[in-house]
Amino acid sequence: MSLALSVRSLEAKIGDLQILKGVDLEVPAGEVHVLMGPNGSGKSTLCHVLTGKDDYQATGAILVDGVDVSDMAVDERARAGVFQAFQYPIQIGGVLLGELMDEMAEASPDAAAFRARTAAAVETLHMEPFMDRAVNDELSGGEKKRSEMLQLAAVQPKIAVLDEIDSGLDIDAVREVAELVERLRSPELGVLLITHYSRILRYMKPDRVHVMIDGRVVKSGGIEVAEELESSGYDELRKRFGPRPVDEEDDFLADL
Amino acid sequence: MVSLKSHPPIDPTLPTWIADLQHSAAAALADLSMPSPKLEEWRYVDLGFDVGTFGMAAKGQPSSLDIPFRSEVGALAVTDGGIAELVNELPTGVSFGSVRRSGEDYVAERFGAGIPGGRDVFTAIHQAFADDGAFLHISSGTAVAEPFTLEISATQSGMISLPHLTVVVEDNAEASAIVYFTSEEDVEAVVLSQVEVTIGKNSHFKLTVVQQWGDKTRAVADVAYTMADNATGTFTEIGLGGAYSRIRFDAKLVGNGSHMEIVGAYFGDSDQVLDYRYFLDHIGVGTTSNMFLKGAVEDDAESVFTGMIRIEEGAQKANAHQTNRNLILSDGASAQSVPNLEILANDVRCGHGSTMGPLDKDQRYYLMSRGLDKAQADRLQVKGFFEEALVKVPHQQIRDELRIAINDKFVAAQSEGRV
Numbered sequence: 001m002s003l004a005l006s007v008r009s010l011e012a013k014i015g016d017l018q019i020l021k022g023v024d025l026e027v028p029a030g031e032v033h034v035l036m037g038p039n040g041s042g043k044s045t046l047c048h049v050l051t052g053k054d055d056y057q058a059t060g061a062i063l064v065d066g067v068d069v070s071d072m073a074v075d076e077r078a079r080a081g082v083f084q085a086f087q088y089p090i091q092i093g094g095v096l097l098g099e100l101m102d103e104m105a106e107a108s109p110d111a112a113a114f115r116a117r118t119a120a121a122v123e124t125l126h127m128e129p130f131m132d133r134a135v136n137d138e139l140s141g142g143e144k145k146r147s148e149m150l151q152l153a154a155v156q157p158k159i160a161v162l163d164e165i166d167s168g169l170d171i172d173a174v175r176e177v178a179e180l181v182e183r184l185r186s187p188e189l190g191v192l193l194i195t196h197y198s199r200i201l202r203y204m205k206p207d208r209v210h211v212m213i214d215g216r217v218v219k220s221g222g223i224e225v226a227e228e229l230e231s232s233g234y235d236e237l238r239k240r241f242g243p244r245p246v247d248e249e250d251d252f253l254a255d256l
Numbered sequence: 257m258v259s260l261k262s263h264p265p266i267d268p269t270l271p272t273w274i275a276d277l278q279h280s281a282a283a284a285l286a287d288l289s290m291p292s293p294k295l296e297e298w299r300y301v302d303l304g305f306d307v308g309t310f311g312m313a314a315k316g317q318p319s320s321l322d323i324p325f326r327s328e329v330g331a332l333a334v335t336d337g338g339i340a341e342l343v344n345e346l347p348t349g350v351s352f353g354s355v356r357r358s359g360e361d362y363v364a365e366r367f368g369a370g371i372p373g374g375r376d377v378f379t380a381i382h383q384a385f386a387d388d389g390a391f392l393h394i395s396s397g398t399a400v401a402e403p404f405t406l407e408i409s410a411t412q413s414g415m416i417s418l419p420h421l422t423v424v425v426e427d428n429a430e431a432s433a434i435v436y437f438t439s440e441e442d443v444e445a446v447v448l449s450q451v452e453v454t455i456g457k458n459s460h461f462k463l464t465v466v467q468q469w470g471d472k473t474r475a476v477a478d479v480a481y482t483m484a485d486n487a488t489g490t491f492t493e494i495g496l497g498g499a500y501s502r503i504r505f506d507a508k509l510v511g512n513g514s515h516m517e518i519v520g521a522y523f524g525d526s527d528q529v530l531d532y533r534y535f536l537d538h539i540g541v542g543t544t545s546n547m548f549l550k551g552a553v554e555d556d557a558e559s560v561f562t563g564m565i566r567i568e569e570g571a572q573k574a575n576a577h578q579t580n581r582n583l584i585l586s587d588g589a590s591a592q593s594v595p596n597l598e599i600l601a602n603d604v605r606c607g608h609g610s611t612m613g614p615l616d617k618d619q620r621y622y623l624m625s626r627g628l629d630k631a632q633a634d635r636l637q638v639k640g641f642f643e644e645a646l647v648k649v650p651h652q653q654i655r656d657e658l659r660i661a662i663n664d665k666f667v668a669a670q671s672e673g674r675v
Contacts, residue, residue, distance in 0.1 A: 051625050078627040090622035094643025095636050100626070103636055107627040134640075151626060 002065060004029040004081075004190025005050075005159040010060035011215075012042075012049045019045045020058070021215035027159060027190040029065070032181065034201065035194045036226060037212035038234045043194045044087060046212070047163040051084045052077045065158040079107070081158030085148040085165050089136040097147060098131035101154060114154055121153035125180070142173035149180045160184070162193045166200040178203035198226045213241040263384055271356070273364040274387055277373065281383035284374030291376050298376075300560045300592045301531050303500060305474055307377060310446050312385060313337060313415035318407075323436045324657045327405040332390050334408045336417040339390055349398030350431070355422065356388045363391050366422050370452025370480035371506075378476045382418050382448045389420025389450075392433060396426040396456070403432040403464070403651055410445035410473060417445065423453040425461045427484070432462035434651060437477075437497075439470040447475040455487040457511065462490035462650045466658070469498035471526065477503045485511035485540070492649055494658050495522030495530050495551075496665065502531035509536070509543035509571075520549035521645040521658070523665050524557030524589070525674070534563045534578075538571040538604075547578035550645040552638065554585035554666075555674045562594040563608070567601050574604040582612035583641055585675045631670050638666045 005027040012020040019042045027033045037043050049058045052074040062070045069077045092100070105114040122128055127150050136144050145165050152160055162181065166174045178200050181191060193206070201209075201223065209225040210217045213234070218241040219225060263282035266275050290306055291298040316335030321342055330352040331343035339354045346352055355363045373383035392404060408419045425431060439445060447469070455461050469475050475498050481489045495501055507516045516536060524530045530553075536545050551559045563578045582591040595608035615637045623633035642662050649655050669675045 051621075053621055074621060074624040075627055075629050075633075078625055082625075084625055086622065086625075090618050092619050092622070092637070092640050094640030094647075099639075100623075100636070103623075103628055103632055104626050107629065107632060155627070 002029045004065060006063040008061040012045055012056045012058040014056055019215055023217055025217055027192050029190050030187040031207040032191040034206040034209045035192060035212055036196060036229060041212045042215040043212055044163055047084055047161050047194060050082060050161055083152055083155050083157035083160045085152055085162040087163040087167060089144045089148055091137045092135040093137055095135050096132055097135050100135050118154040121150045125150050141168035145177050153184060159190045164194055166195055174200050175203045198230045201226050211237060213237050214243050270387055277368045277383050281373035281380045285380040285384050288377040288380050297533060301529055307446055310414055310416045313412045313417040316411060321407050323407045325653050327403055329402050330404040332406045334390060334406060334419045336410060336412055337419055339388060347400050349395035350400060351393040352404055354388055355391045362424055366424055366454060371450050371478045378448045379478055382450055386418040386420050389422055391422040394425045394429045394431045397428050399430040403434045405434045407436045407438060410439040410443060410447045413444040415445055417447050419449040421451045425455045425459045427456035427459060429459045432650060434464045437467045437469055439473045441470040442472050443470050444472045449477045451479045453481045455483045455489050457484045458486045460488040464492040464651060467493060467495045467497055467501055469501055471499060473498050474500040479503060479505045481507040483509050483511050483514035486513040487511055488515045490517045490650060492519040496661055498528060500529045504533045506535045508539060510539045512540040513542045514540055516545040518547040519645055519648040521642050522551040522559060523662055524553045524559050525555045525665060525669055528557045530559045532561045536565045538567045538574040538576060540571060542573040543571055544575040549580045550642055551591060552583035552585055553589035553591055554669050556588040558590050560592045564596045566598040567604050569600040571601050572603045576606045578608045580610045584612055584614055635666060
């Protein structure tokens with residue numbers, strides 16, 4: 001079994017603020033994994049650290065299909081097989097989606113194959129009207145997510161990291177996105193889907209669910225992990241794995 | 257050499273309306289010298305040359321046009337001030353040619369009337385020495401869809417040329433023109449141009465300037481619009497070339513309900529100075545204006561934008577907006593952006609916005625996460641930045657040409673490691 005993504009002892013901080021405190025995670029090729037966690041647990045940071053955003057100082061290993069990408073720049077990682085679907089896709093005024101797809105084709109190892117996949121995905125996702133519109137400009141939440149899924153389908157990465165692709169969507173759009181993820185399943189692709197609601201899981205069949213608390217993956221299991229969270233929330237896990245409550249007396253002394 | 261202080265005897269063969277202009281401008285010129293950066297209208301720039309050290313160019317005799325887009329209906333070439341009509345199948349109701357050859361009264365009335373000859377040393381030199389110009393006249397009720405074209409070029413180093421264009425659009429008429437400013441690289445010329453536009457009631461005139469001066473040419477352009485009731489004026493400038501290139505633009509929205517639309521895109525490199533001074537005067541009731549300029553500078557280039565919107569006391573219900581956005585692509589480059597409002601009426605809507613900074617980091621991150629390398633991502637961002645202005649260029653025929661010119665300029669900067 002080849003691993004699409006293997007993360008070992010991944011730590012990351014921004015300035016002096018430690019956000020990831022040792023993440024270990026594996027996503028085999030062909031599987032869809034879900035990463036859940038409360039706000040502030042480090043899920044989005046993990047996405048950006050995997051993508052290579054230089055705001056973070058990161059240590060640890062990130063292997064994509066067996067290749068260590070942790071010293072690579074953002075674009076090199078992308079070409080090595082990392083794709084992030086953004087929670088908030090960036091608006092690029094004056095650049096049409098069609099133009100972006102052309103530039104991505106030029107940057108890809110096989111431009112003709114990339115263009116063929118783009119054409120097919122444009123049709124399945126009904127994206128024709130959006131190709132002549134600016135990237136993520138004046139699109140609804142659902143349209144932006146479809147645009148991200150179009151790019152994902154065209155890129156054909158090794159690991160797709162989908163950062164809260166269900167946020168800001170109405171229930172029909174959530175189902176649509178979930179169905180798209182299921183449709184993209186392939187033996188060559190690993191998917192890491194990040195969410196803090198289990199809503200999207202009603203429409204898909206993840207192979208494994210991981211829970212992140214305070215910068216670490218603290219629990220992994222089948223779909224039942226998500227079901228437990230649905231009924232009991234994150235409180236129990238937070239108590240066990242969350243940051244030590246601030247000792248008020250220590251704090252008081254520190255202020256002196 | 258031009259003597260700024262003693263004007264040569266006025267040519268007795270000149271029509272009186274040109275001779276009179278020369279007389280009064282020559283008198284004003286005697287008291288003028290190179291403008292000081294202490295004057296508000298010349299603040300922020302070091303002109304870096306003395307016009308008094310240049311001679312007056314002999315008029316050229318253009319025999320061809322060297323521009324990417326040439327009108328089928330009317331095209332003039334103006335080389336070192338010498339005018340040739342090179343394509344002239346003018347529609348009914350249109351005159352387009354040399355003011356001297358026309359001899360029409362309406363030309364005599366308007367020639368030189370839009371720009372005060374004594375405003376500064378450059379307008380004074382222009383009016384003291386110019387003895388011809390191009391004019392475009394559109395009669396009442398005439399509408400021409402295709403733009404007229406003019407290629408204005410300078411070929412003589414060390415010399416001053418004085419191109420002049422007078423546009424008169426009568427009532428209920430519609431027309432447009434594209435002006436190319438060109439010179440070869442290394443031509444150290446000074447070009448002092450004047451463009452004056454009068455737009456009649458319910459009429460629409462669009463002027464687009466494509467500024468591609470060579471890297472050693474210095475150019476000071478004065479442009480003035482005057483608008484009657486419900487007239488619409490459009491002025492677009494794409495500024496790419498020149499060692500120093502300035503546009504001083506004045507619009508007088510005299511007529512009630514008149515509208516002025518201004519679009520600009522400019523891109524400076526090496527040690528270019530691009531200098532824009534816009535003055536819009538809202539005089540009539542319900543007058544509106546919209547100004548939208550985008551500029552980029554790299555290497556040691558400098559740009560200046562100052563915009564003054566004045567709403568006169570009687571100009572109630574005026575609505576005016578100005579936006580200037582700047583990209584600073586290298587550490588040595590700089591931009592000034594100074595939007596101003598002066599409002600004397602009490603029932604108006606005005607707004608202005610100005611930004612400057614490097615390429616957006618989040619956009620770069622997003623594009624690179626799609627596999628684009630930094631150079632490719634930057635190119636796309638620059639394209640996107642200018643696109644917002646380029647889509648407003650009124651002539652679809654030249655938009656692609658401008659996109660290519662801007663992209664080429666940025667790619668050259670990338671390949672030489674300046675950005």
